[in-house]
Amino acid sequence: xKVTLLGSGNVATHLGKALQEAGHQLIQIWSxxxxxxxxxxxxxxxxxxxxxxxLSDLADVYIIAxxxxxxxxxxxxxPFQNKLLVHTSGTTDLNIPRxxxxxxxxxxxxxxxxxxxxxxxxxxxxxxxxATNLLLQLARSLSSKAxxxxxxxxxxLHIAAVFACNFSNHLYAIADEILKNNELEFDLLxxxxxxxxxxIQENAxxxxxxxxxxxxxxxxLTAHLQFLQNTPALRDLYERLSQSIINFD
Amino acid sequence: xKVTLLGSGNVATHLGKALQEAGHQLIQIWSxxxxxxxxxxxxxxxxxxxxxxxLSDLADVYIIAxxxxxxxxxxxxxPFQNKLLVHTSGTTDLNIPRxxxxxxxxxxxxxxxxxxxxxxxxxxxxxxxxATNLLLQLARSLSSKAxxxxxxxxxxLHIAAVFACNFSNHLYAIADEILKNNELEFDLLxxxxxxxxxxIQENAxxxxxxxxxxxxxxxxLTAHLQFLQNTPALRDLYERLSQSIINFD
Numbered sequence: 001x002k003v004t005l006l007g008s009g010n011v012a013t014h015l016g017k018a019l020q021e022a023g024h025q026l027i028q029i030w031s032x033x034x035x036x037x038x039x040x041x042x043x044x045x046x047x048x049x050x051x052x053x054x055l056s057d058l059a060d061v062y063i064i065a066x067x068x069x070x071x072x073x074x075x076x077x078x079p080f081q082n083k084l085l086v087h088t089s090g091t092t093d094l095n096i097p098r099x100x101x102x103x104x105x106x107x108x109x110x111x112x113x114x115x116x117x118x119x120x121x122x123x124x125x126x127x128x129x130x131a132t133n134l135l136l137q138l139a140r141s142l143s144s145k146a147x148x149x150x151x152x153x154x155x156x157l158h159i160a161a162v163f164a165c166n167f168s169n170h171l172y173a174i175a176d177e178i179l180k181n182n183e184l185e186f187d188l189l190x191x192x193x194x195x196x197x198x199x200i201q202e203n204a205x206x207x208x209x210x211x212x213x214x215x216x217x218x219x220x221l222t223a224h225l226q227f228l229q230n231t232p233a234l235r236d237l238y239e240r241l242s243q244s245i246i247n248f249d
Numbered sequence: 250x251k252v253t254l255l256g257s258g259n260v261a262t263h264l265g266k267a268l269q270e271a272g273h274q275l276i277q278i279w280s281x282x283x284x285x286x287x288x289x290x291x292x293x294x295x296x297x298x299x300x301x302x303x304l305s306d307l308a309d310v311y312i313i314a315x316x317x318x319x320x321x322x323x324x325x326x327x328p329f330q331n332k333l334l335v336h337t338s339g340t341t342d343l344n345i346p347r348x349x350x351x352x353x354x355x356x357x358x359x360x361x362x363x364x365x366x367x368x369x370x371x372x373x374x375x376x377x378x379x380a381t382n383l384l385l386q387l388a389r390s391l392s393s394k395a396x397x398x399x400x401x402x403x404x405x406l407h408i409a410a411v412f413a414c415n416f417s418n419h420l421y422a423i424a425d426e427i428l429k430n431n432e433l434e435f436d437l438l439x440x441x442x443x444x445x446x447x448x449i450q451e452n453a454x455x456x457x458x459x460x461x462x463x464x465x466x467x468x469x470l471t472a473h474l475q476f477l478q479n480t481p482a483l484r485d486l487y488e489r490l491s492q493s494i495i496n497f498d
Contacts, residue, residue, distance in 0.1 A: 010459075068461075068469050091461075091469045106441055110457045113448050119440045147437070156431035157438075159473050159487075164424035164438050165445045166460030167490045168417040173454040173497060175409035182405035188396070189406075189413050190450055191368045192355055196414045197446030199362050201439055205422040208359045210259075211415030212317075212340075220317050220340045224408050237493060238408075241416045244486060248422060 001138060002058055004028045006074055007065035008036040010109035011088055015065060016044045018117040022141045027059040052077045061086065061138065063103060068092050075099050084131060090123075090158025094151050100127040101135045104154060105143075108165050121145040123154050174234060206248065213245035250387060251307055253277045255323055256314035257285040259358035260337055264314060265293045267366035271390045276308040301326045310335065310387065312352060317341050324348050333380060339372075339407025343400050349376040350384045353403060354391075357414050370394040372403050423483060455497065462494035 001024050005012045008031035016026055026046040031037035034050035041048035049055065055062075057080055064074050064087040071087050075098040078085050086101035094102055104123040107115055122139035124146060126132030132148060139146035149157065172193060176186045199208045212220035221242055228235035250273050254261045257280035265275055275295040280286035283299035290297035298304065304311070306329055313323050313336040320336050324347040327334050335350035343351055353372040356364055371388040373395060375381030381397060388395035398406065421442060425435045448457045461469035470491055477484035 067464065068466055089469075091472050106437065108441060108445055108448070108457075108459045110448060110452075110459060112452065113444075113457070115444070121437045121440065145437075145440075149433075153431050153433060155472065155476055156427055157433055159476055160424035160427040160433075160438060161441055162460050162462075162473065162487070163420045163427070165441050166458070166462065166494070167420050168442070169445055169449070169454050169458055169460075170462075170490060170494045170497070171412045171416050171420070172449050173458065174493075175413035176454050178405055178409040178412065182402050184398075184402055184406055184409075186453065188355065188370045188394075189409060191370065191394075192357060192410055192414050193417070193446050193449060195362075195364070196357055196418055197442050199357065199359060200418070200421050200442060203359075203361065204435065205418055205425050208357075208362070209415070209418055209422065210357045210359060211411055211418075213411075213415065213419075215316065217317055220338075223340050223404065224411065227404055227408055233493065233496070237489065238411070240486065240489065241419060244423075244482065245415070245419045247482070248419070 001025070001060045002027050003138075004030065004055065004059040004062045005040075005065060006030045006052075006062060006078075008033070008040040009065065009067075010111055011105070012063075012065040013040055013043070013111070014107075014109045014115050014117075015063065015088070015105065016040065018115075018142050020044060021117075024138075024141070028056050030055060053079050055079060057083070060084065061134070063088060064099075071099075072096055084134060086131075086135065090161065091155050094125050094127060101125060101131040102151075102154065103135055103139060104158075106157065106161060108169075117142045118144055121147055123157065124148050125151060125154060174237070178234070209245065209248075211245070213242035216246060250274070250309045250390075251276050252387075253279065253304060253308040253311045254289075254314060255279045255301075255311060255327075257282070257289040258314065258316075259360055260354070261312075261314040262289055262292070262360070263356075263358045263364050263366075264312065264337070264354065265289065267364075267391050269293060270366075273387075273390070277305050279304060302328050304328060306332070309333065310383070312337060313348075320348075321345055333383060335380075335384065339410065340404050343374050343376060350374060350380040351400075351403065352384055352388060353407075355406065355410060357418075366391045367393055370396055372406065373397050374400060374403065423486070427483070458494065458497075460494070462491035465495060 004027045029037045029041040029048040037048035062085045068089050086103050102125040106121040122143045124135040124139050253276045278286045278290040278297040286297035311334045317338050351374040355370045371392045373384040373388050
């Protein structure tokens with residue numbers, strides 16, 4: 001297919017590469033900041049513009065990959081009536097003027113890491129059967145896990161991903177900070193983090209929960225809260241997450 | 250070396266296997282519950298007892314692997330004066346009567362998963378140089394990452410591990426629950442969790458933080474809190490963890 005990307009951030013970058021690798025043709029990159037459009041267009045060897053009215057009409061699909069707050073604005077400025085315009089957000093409604101579909105790749109995109117799209121679930125929703133089928137076809141060309149969900153389920157999945165991915169990464173960052181404050185290297189924790197994520201590849205997470213809270217090991221919990229008394233925000237998080245584990249069933 | 254294990258839980262089980270694989274000789278398993286001692290002794294093909302006064306004096310090292318609350322009690326009942334008695338706890342002091350060292354394997358042990366000890370950091374602390382050297386030697390036979398730390402650093406490392414491992418796993422469990430409530434499979438999240446843990450193997454976690462909180466994407470944060478309004482405990486956790494990300498520097 002012929003695809004134009006509206007956006008130049010992490011999602012646009014990784015999606016653009018994946019589309020090219022799957023054999024699709026990138027027609028153009030649009031960004032409201034010309035320099036950003038140019039950087040990504042250079043990387044992907046295609047055209048670019050910062051004027052949405054100058055978009056080429058040659059693409060079959062126009063994919064908006066901007067922050068959720070800006071999707072409506074970009075959509076309302078989109079100049080074509082009969083082109084498939086989709087967004088890539090986990091949480092934003094399908095029901096936005098001019099938007100006829102959603103293509104949501106469920107992954108954490110950082111500038112510095114390469115992403116293997118073939119194992120990424122790609123969530124698809126279309127305003128009508130034509131849009132849905134075209135998006136499913138596009139998703140299947142990128143990944144072996146194309147899934148059609150409604151907006152409510154897509155949002156639930158996004159929230160679950162925030163807990164499992166964004167919040168977990170933040171806990172890694174907190175751990176890093178605790179280590180630094182005690183002159184210890186984060187490297188000590190890397191094998192443990194890898195093993196924790198590996199365990200749930202074949203088990204339900206609740207069935208492999210370990211640590212002082214699930215054992216209700218009060219003397220360790222008390223010792224840890226005592227240790228954290230000079231960092232009240234961390235102490236509070238430790239207490240709440242431990243209580244959440246104790247209450248979980 | 251000749252080693253006797255006092256305990257029959259996950260740590261004793263995995264440690265016992267690793268010791269045998271490294272060529273050490275398991276003399277005996279003690280547990281206060283005879284049936285548990287027997288199950289593990291059968292698995293490791295060694296002797297067992299539930300009477301601590303009947304422990305064989307043939308071992309060089311006696312390793313206590315019981316809950317933190319029970320370490321003192323087991324140590325005080327230990328019948329030998331001149332034997333090296335150590336515990337495996339991240340948080341418990343070295344300064345306990347009869348205890349002369351600590352051998353703390355930094356890993357999450359579940360009954361159902363096999364653990365590769367060779368990449369696990371093993372933290373060592375001895376009451377004197379003889380104890381320290383013997384424990385370092387034992388740790389190095391099990392792992393390429395034997396590290397000598399003081400009690401304060403060991404506790405900091407344990408707390409960091411609770412954040413990075415136990416709490417992350419709990420977030421996976423919460424995500425699983427959100428998915429189930431919306432008729433979605435946990436399988437959808439497994440690639441994302443794997444990628445999140447993989448990214449920090451070569452990056453500092455704070456440098457690869459993604460998600461609505463770090464972007465301060467208020468419309469997504471509001472939509473997610475709205476979605477979670479009927480599960481106030483989850484809503485509260487979502488709000489606090491997001492705020493913690495926003496405040497982090």
